[in-house]
Amino acid sequence: MATAIRSAIDFYERHPISADIIVAKLKSARGHLDNVSPEDLFAHDQDHYGGLAVNDALAALAAIGPGSRVADFCAGLGGPARYLAHRYGADVTGIELTPARVKGAAALTRLVGLDDKVRVIEGNVMQVPLPDGSVDAVVSQEAFLHVPDKARTLAEAYRILKPGGRLAFTDWIAHRALSPADADLMWQGMAATNLCDLATYRALIENTGFTVTSVEDLTASWAEILKVRLAMYIKLRGETQAAGTASGHDAFYESYVRFVELVSDGALGGGRFGAVKKG
Numbered sequence: 330m331a332t333a334i335r336s337a338i339d340f341y342e343r344h345p346i347s348a349d350i351i352v353a354k355l356k357s358a359r360g361h362l363d364n365v366s367p368e369d370l371f372a373h374d375q376d377h378y379g380g381l382a383v384n385d386a387l388a389a390l391a392a393i394g395p396g397s398r399v400a401d402f403c404a405g406l407g408g409p410a411r412y413l414a415h416r417y418g419a420d421v422t423g424i425e426l427t428p429a430r431v432k433g434a435a436a437l438t439r440l441v442g443l444d445d446k447v448r449v450i451e452g453n454v455m456q457v458p459l460p461d462g463s464v465d466a467v468v469s470q471e472a473f474l475h476v477p478d479k480a481r482t483l484a485e486a487y488r489i490l491k492p493g494g495r496l497a498f499t500d501w502i503a504h505r506a507l508s509p510a511d512a513d514l515m516w517q518g519m520a521a522t523n524l525c526d527l528a529t530y531r532a533l534i535e536n537t538g539f540t541v542t543s544v545e546d547l548t549a550s551w552a553e554i555l556k557v558r559l560a561m562y563i564k565l566r567g568e569t570q571a572a573g574t575a576s577g578h579d580a581f582y583e584s585y586v587r588f589v590e591l592v593s594d595g596a597l598g599g600g601r602f603g604a605v606k607k608g
């Protein structure tokens with residue numbers, strides 16, 4: 330368990346998308362950093378597959394609207410949290426493991442003046458630092474693949490939700506068991522721990538006490554998105570190396586190439602889940 334946590338932190342401390350890179354891109358696009366709005370950041374600060382549209386899909390599943398209190402599990406640099414606050418009027422608390430991500434999220438949130446509605450706090454989603462029954466919705470995107478105990482994470486979501494509150498998240502799915510070599514590559518290069526198939530995930534959510542409202546297989550759309558994303562990482566690697574900032578490690582690129590193949594072959598893929606805590 331501790332190894333998986335350490336591995337996720339190592340991975341994200343060396344990740345090629347960082348707050349520094351986002352700010353550098355923004356500055357080069359605008360020429361200055363005066364009066365940056367949340368909208369200016371949205372092209373750069375979303376670390377998941379499918380951009381802003383998938384935030385809208387989660388917001389719909391989780392019934393997020395003005396004044397909703399939302400917890401974003403594994404919030405990263407806070408892109409989706411800022412989006413939900415800005416576009417939907419939600420109050421969002423992100424829970425994020427990697428200290429550099431927490432610091433980066435605070436800097437970006439301050440830059441766009443959303444500090445009153447968004448905070449990303451350091452924490453582990455297997456032990457969430459929020460009170461029982463304190464939020465209307467829990468969301469998460471492409472992050473539970475790093476979390477070794479998914480049942481405990483889902484139980485934490487259930488605990489902090491109010492009765493009638495909603496859970497909506499996306500995650501990697503293993504449609505077929507990976508070969509030991511592929512499983513090791515996903516672990517070494519991308520800190521991916523145990524993965525489940527769609528039916529097992531549904532059962533895990535139901536066993537927590539939730540009523541499942543929706544299960545979607547995103548694999549076909551991910552296969553297309555990932556090809557574009559791989560090209561973006563290869564370009565970014567050149568840019569970050571030229572700028573002398575963190576450029577990700579070799580195992581990341583090697584495993585990413587294989588990950589894209591595995592999704593194209595249908596061995597791995599994505600799932601989107603919606604559920605409600607019984608009232």
Ligand SMILES: C[S@@+](CC[C@H](N)C(=O)[O-])C[C@H]1O[C@@H](n2cnc3c(N)ncnc32)[C@H](O)[C@@H]1O
Pocket residue numbers: 337338341374375376377402403404405406407408409424425426427430452453454455469470471472475476
């Ligand atoms: C792919 S990023 C997703 C970021 C964000 N959800 C987004 O869409 O922009 C996954 C994030 O999960 C975080 N993470 C991994 N394991 C975690 C854990 N046990 N508790 C909290 N955060 C975790 C990582 O540090 C990383 O920032």
